[in-house]
Amino acid sequence: MEHKTTSIPEVPPLGRLKGRRIVVTGAGSGIGAAIAQLFIAEGAQVAAIDRNEDGIKAWLKPGSAGNSIALKADIADESSVNDAVKRAAEALGGIDGLVNAAGVSNTDLLRDVSLADWKRTIDINLTGSFLVSRACLPWLETVQNSTIVNFSSGQGLQPFVRRGAYAASKAGVISLSKTLAMEWAPIRVNTICPGAVDTPMVRAGYTAEALQTQVGARYALGRVAEPIEIARAALYLTGSESSFVTGIALAVDGGRSYH
Ligand SMILES: NC(=O)c1ccc[n+]([C@@H]2O[C@H](COP(=O)([O-])OP(=O)(O)OC[C@H]3O[C@@H](n4cnc5c(N)ncnc54)[C@H](O)[C@@H]3O)[C@@H](O)[C@H]2O)c1
16 A cells, blocks of 8 residues: 555534533643644633643643643552542533543563563553543533543554554553443443554654655555544544444544454
C-alpha cells in the first residue's frame, strides 16, 4: 500500500456537548489536547489533566472557556488523582464525562524490558485509567447520560513485536472498560483503539517522512491519522449520538486491524 496524502474534512461545531462537564487526561499533548479543544468547541467545560501542566497551559488560557481548568496530576498516583478529580468537580460544579487519554509508550523487546519500565507502562496506561475512572464515579453516578472513554490502541487488538508491555497494558484497558460498562451501567464506558496518530508519542520513534512512508503505508487508507480524527471518535462516544453504545472497543485505525 502506498503512502497517500489527503485533507481532513472540516466538521463544524454543533454544540453537541453543550452543558457537559468533562474530565480529559493527557490533555497536555497529542490526542488528549485535541479532544479537550474539540470538546470545548462543542460547548463542554473541561477539566484538563496532565502531569505536564505547561502542555495544557500552552492552549488553555484562564477564563477562555468558561470554568475550564488545567490541573496537574500523575494518573498513576492514587492521591494525586483523587485530589485533581475533586478539584475538577469543584471547578466545573460536577462531572458528566471522562476521557482517559493519558498514556505512555514502550518499545522494548520483552526479553530486555526492565521490570521498572514494565510496571510504569502498566501503572500509567491500565491502573491510571482505572484510578481516574473510580475517582470520577461519585459524580458520574449522580447525573444522567454520563460517559467514560478509555484509550487502548491497535496494539491492544493485535500486538506487534517490541510492544509487549504496551500491548498488554492496552489489552487490559479493553477488558477494564467492558467490566466497568457492566458494573457501572447506565454510565456508558467505551474504548477507542487508534492506529498510528501523528503526535509527539509517535514522533519520538519516527521522522515525519518515515511516519508517512513506512507507517502510513501499512494502513488501508495509506496514511497515519491526525489527532482531530481520533478526537471526533471520542466526541461520538461522549455525546448523545452514541446513547445505546457501551462496552465497545472501537478501532479508529484507517483499516489497519482488519487487513
Ligand atoms: N499516537 C498514537 O499513534 C497512538 C496510537 C494508539 C493509542 N494511542 C494512545 O492515545 C493516548 C494519547 O497518546 P498521544 O499520542 O496523544 O501521546 P502524547 O505523548 O502526545 O500525550 C500523552 C500525554 O499523557 C501525559 N501523561 C503521560 N503519563 C502521565 C501520567 N502518569 N499522569 C498524567 N499525565 C500523563 C503526557 O504528559 C502527555 O501530555 C495514549 O493513551 C496512547 O497510548 C496513541
